[in-house]
Amino acid sequence: MKPRDLLYIARDVLRDMLRFDAAADAVLSRWFRAKPQLGKTDRQILADTVYQVLRHLRLFQTLAAADDGIGGPMEVRLAILGWSGNAPSLHAALTPEQLEWRKRVLAQDAMALPEAVRWSLPEWLATALQAHYGAEYSALAQSLLRPAPLDLRVNVQKTRREAVLDVFARLDLPARATPYSPWGIRLEGKPALQDLTVFREGWVEVQDEGSQLLPLLLAPRRGEMVVDFCAGAGGKTLALGAMMRGTGRLYAFDVADYRLAKLKPRLQRSGLSNVYPVAIAHERDERVKRLAGKVDRVLVDAPCSGLGTLRRNPDMKWRQKPEDVAELTTKQTNILQAAATLLKPGGRLVYATCSILPEENGAIVDAFLASHPEFERVPADSVLRQQGVEGDDLVTQGDLQLLPNRHATDGFYAAVLQRRAPSARPADVASDVAIAN
Numbered sequence: 513m514k515p516r517d518l519l520y521i522a523r524d525v526l527r528d529m530l531r532f533d534a535a536a537d538a539v540l541s542r543w544f545r546a547k548p549q550l551g552k553t554d555r556q557i558l559a560d561t562v563y564q565v566l567r568h569l570r571l572f573q574t575l576a577a578a579d580d581g582i583g584g585p586m587e588v589r590l591a592i593l594g595w596s597g598n599a600p601s602l603h604a605a606l607t608p609e610q611l612e613w614r615k616r617v618l619a620q621d622a623m624a625l626p627e628a629v630r631w632s633l634p635e636w637l638a639t640a641l642q643a644h645y646g647a648e649y650s651a652l653a654q655s656l657l658r659p660a661p662l663d664l665r666v667n668v669q670k671t672r673r674e675a676v677l678d679v680f681a682r683l684d685l686p687a688r689a690t691p692y693s694p695w696g697i698r699l700e701g702k703p704a705l706q707d708l709t710v711f712r713e714g715w716v717e718v719q720d721e722g723s724q725l726l727p728l729l730l731a732p733r734r735g736e737m738v739v740d741f742c743a744g745a746g747g748k749t750l751a752l753g754a755m756m757r758g759t760g761r762l763y764a765f766d767v768a769d770y771r772l773a774k775l776k777p778r779l780q781r782s783g784l785s786n787v788y789p790v791a792i793a794h795e796r797d798e799r800v801k802r803l804a805g806k807v808d809r810v811l812v813d814a815p816c817s818g819l820g821t822l823r824r825n826p827d828m829k830w831r832q833k834p835e836d837v838a839e840l841t842t843k844q845t846n847i848l849q850a851a852a853t854l855l856k857p858g859g860r861l862v863y864a865t866c867s868i869l870p871e872e873n874g875a876i877v878d879a880f881l882a883s884h885p886e887f888e889r890v891p892a893d894s895v896l897r898q899q900g901v902e903g904d905d906l907v908t909q910g911d912l913q914l915l916p917n918r919h920a921t922d923g924f925y926a927a928v929l930q931r932r933a934p935s936a937r938p939a940d941v942a943s944d945v946a947i948a949n
């Protein structure tokens with residue numbers, strides 16, 4: 513497709529996306545389906561351009577409003593500023609006037625603008641992050657603007673990380689072991705995974721390194737009864753199933769059928785036979801109640817604002833509002849309480865989110881512990897150490913706290929909780945041996 517035509521498609525996609533009534537990836541997929549004539553490179557440029565605009569939206573809108581020297585609707589000017597093709601395609605896409613305008617606008621000194629504009633954060637979020645992260649706010653805000661790398665998790669049910677790294681080396685695809693997760697591989701580029709045998713055969717799955725640490729905190733053992741309470745498309749379910757070496761029973765609950773449906777092909781590739789997807793109506797569903805007191809370990813990967821994943825989903829910062837976060841915290845509280853009833857005495861629960869807001873994280877766990885004296889917090893650093901994960905900087909006030917500026921992962925939070933055994937010994941994490949290998 514001619515770059516100039518692509519620029520105007522980007523304008524139309526942005527017009528749709530900036531209504532924020534659907535997730536950006538869903539809007540983009542709809543456009544890809546509507547425009548089958550777009551080639552692979554066209555799609556890449558289109559995706560990179562509109563995501564660049566979503567990341568820097570507040571800055572671009574401010575800059576483009578201050579200098580409207582080329583006229584036309586705001587969406588065209590945003591697409592011009594966000595254009596992410598190479599130099600020849602840029603010159604082919606823009607008129608000389610547009611090129612000149614782009615150069616002039618992007619050369620403006622943004623330092624004079626307020627930080628929240630420079631880092632393209634809505635005011636409420638900038639205020640919340642600044643209040644919680646203090647001196648780290650600036651580094652965090654800037655790290656959220658950078659695109660995320662492509663991380664993979666090696667399926668230990670089928671292979672070892674070294675074997676996959678060897679395959680990538682032979683294919684000349686730059687890749688390296690991730691620093692924290694024992695199963696993680698970080699790729700430099702973004703190869704089409706569907707074309708790779710290692711992917712088709714279930715040796716690897718796409719999963720951010722931070723997300724890989726949550727199953728490690730739950731540390732399920734062979735033969736146990738485990739529930740992934742908010743399993744979605746099963747990113748963490750698959751890792752848990754592999755840690756259990758395909759033994760025991762792993763229930764994958766979720767209220768969204770369509771998300772569980774996406775787990776099915778992944779399960780097939782994974783070679784796991786211990787996973788039981790169950791669609792529940794809500795957290796108090798009869799199918800949940802039937803397992804009360806019978807489960808060894810429960811993962812609650814709670815529905816959240818997703819604000820820790822802005823590198824991948826920059827639209828979330830524009831779609832989420834403070835009142836949505838307030839609604840989510842009620843949901844999180846209810847889900848945590850219901851999930852906790854499943855545990856046997858001595859059982860472990862991990863409460864996790866991909867949010868960086870304290871009200872969805874520590875505040876939920878603190879309130880739960882205050883009203884549930886039969887539970888106690890287990891220090892996440894000791895659990896991680898038992899699992900062979902080094903990194904004291906991963907844990908803040910006893911809980912896992914991952915941030916893109918510190919750990920080059922998405923933002924994740926997780927607390928490890930244990931239901932006290934009747935003998936009421938304090939959390940004896942030392943007796944909790946590392947996963948059977």
Ligand SMILES: C[S@@+](CC[C@H](N)C(=O)[O-])C[C@H]1O[C@@H](n2cnc3c(N)ncnc32)[C@H](O)[C@@H]1O
Nearest residue numbers: 742743744746747748766767768795813814815
């Ligand atoms: C953060 S996502 C889970 C992502 C998933 N664990 C993964 O690794 O791919 C949260 C999930 O919670 C589900 N959910 C929302 N309300 C729920 C409820 N009341 N009970 C169980 N799951 C719920 C959503 O459908 C969504 O799939």
